[in-house]
Amino acid sequence: MSKESxxxxxxxxxxxxxxxxxxxxxxxxxxxxxxxxxxxxxVWQNLDKFRNQALISTWIYRIAxxxxxxxxxxxxxxxxxxxxxxxIETKGEEISEKNEQISSLYKCIAQLEENExxxxxxxxxELPYAEIAAISGISEGNLRVKIHRIKQKLTExxxxxxxx
Amino acid sequence: xxxxxxxxxxxxxQITLPKVSHEDVFKKIRKAKNGLSxxxxxxxxxxxxxxxxxxxxxxxxxxxxxxxxxxxxxFLACCLYYxxxxxxNYQQINYDKLINKPExxxxxxxxxxxxxxxxxxxxxxxxxxxLSLGFLLYFVEMSFLMPQWLTILALVLTxxxxxxxxxxxxxxxxxxxESKLEGMIHNLERIQKQFEDNDL
Numbered sequence: 001m002s003k004e005s006x007x008x009x010x011x012x013x014x015x016x017x018x019x020x021x022x023x024x025x026x027x028x029x030x031x032x033x034x035x036x037x038x039x040x041x042x043v044w045q046n047l048d049k050f051r052n053q054a055l056i057s058t059w060i061y062r063i064a065x066x067x068x069x070x071x072x073x074x075x076x077x078x079x080x081x082x083x084x085x086x087x088i089e090t091k092g093e094e095i096s097e098k099n100e101q102i103s104s105l106y107k108c109i110a111q112l113e114e115n116e117x118x119x120x121x122x123x124x125x126e127l128p129y130a131e132i133a134a135i136s137g138i139s140e141g142n143l144r145v146k147i148h149r150i151k152q153k154l155t156e157x158x159x160x161x162x163x164x
Numbered sequence: 165x166x167x168x169x170x171x172x173x174x175x176x177x178q179i180t181l182p183k184v185s186h187e188d189v190f191k192k193i194r195k196a197k198n199g200l201s202x203x204x205x206x207x208x209x210x211x212x213x214x215x216x217x218x219x220x221x222x223x224x225x226x227x228x229x230x231x232x233x234x235x236x237x238x239f240l241a242c243c244l245y246y247x248x249x250x251x252x253n254y255q256q257i258n259y260d261k262l263i264n265k266p267e268x269x270x271x272x273x274x275x276x277x278x279x280x281x282x283x284x285x286x287x288x289x290x291x292x293x294x295l296s297l298g299f300l301l302y303f304v305e306m307s308f309l310m311p312q313w314l315t316i317l318a319l320v321l322t323x324x325x326x327x328x329x330x331x332x333x334x335x336x337x338x339x340x341x342e343s344k345l346e347g348m349i350h351n352l353e354r355i356q357k358q359f360e361d362n363d364l
Contacts, residue, residue, distance in 0.1 A: 011186035019182035124175040151168045
């Protein structure tokens with residue numbers, strides 16, 4: 001398989017989830033696309049190194065997480081409030097109820113801490129706990145406790161948000 | 165009241181899709197490269213037109229002095245030298261396999277930047293010197309055919325143009341080209357460095 005076809009296959013298998021991670025992290029569609037593009041540029045640039053990695057999705061997720069962290073450090077952005085407000089305001093009444101729920105969910109995710117945002121998007125995308133532990137560098141035991149707390153926190157924020 | 169499972173359902177219902185394709189990733193790297201290739205190609209075509217024009221003048225006008233013939237030979241040699249140098253550069257930047265060797269791409273760009281710098285400075289200086297010599301020899305015959313004031317005016321305008329090209333335009337050109345290449349190298353190195361720092 002040529003390098004280009006391998007990359008295409010990897011991209012198609014992972015891009016959607018990586019985009020969700022970036023979107024959950026930045027809360028902004030444009031930035032999420034930029035970050036996803038940068039992530040896959042790194043993947044392409046270092047595809048040879050991947051051959052030693054056990055699981056490509058773990059490897060790509062780690063690149064994406066680091067890319068998001070670097071992005072925020074460089075941009076000095078705090079996506080907590082702006083992002084989903086923006087989504088709701090700009091798209092306004094046109095968006096369907098489903099989209100509104102998604103926007104609310106992203107807005108609530110934006111209120112979590114940095115590492116919580118990363119973990120929860122992976123949980124929502126149903127990544128195995130072992131993989132999330134490998135990506136986030138937390139032991140599986142600690143991760144389970146952490147995930148439990150984040151789930152509770154997000155649910156609370158969402159329900160509170162829905163009431164208003 | 166919703167539980168986490170309900171949030172998960174909402175999450176999986178989302179239709180927001182990434183707007184970036186794998187092709188876009190390649191395009192981003194290729195875009196800068198293609199910009200350089202296009203400019204080089206335009207330069208090659210421009211120089212070919214100039215060569216044809218010089219050959220036509222040489223063929224049509226019956227010059228009588230050896231200095232003019234020598235001047236035209238120098239002009240043609242300059243054009244040929246420039247075309248060969250440009251074609252070499254154009255072929256290098258169009259070497260498609262480079263995109264398949266990302267790890268070599270940074271080193272290639274650095275070497276290319278060096279080569280372009282030598283071409284745009286040392287080699288261009290030599291080219292300008294010969295071009296000036298060619299014009300000096302050419303104006304020997306012209307001085308017998310044209311009024312003195314017109315010869316002086318043509319000489320002043322020609323050498324002013326050569327000086328302006330060498331000291332103003334060429335510097336701007338070098339700066340622009342260098343910053344474009346530097347940008348490409350910087351972006352690729354930044355990615356590489358982040359990757360190493362993260363020690364994935």
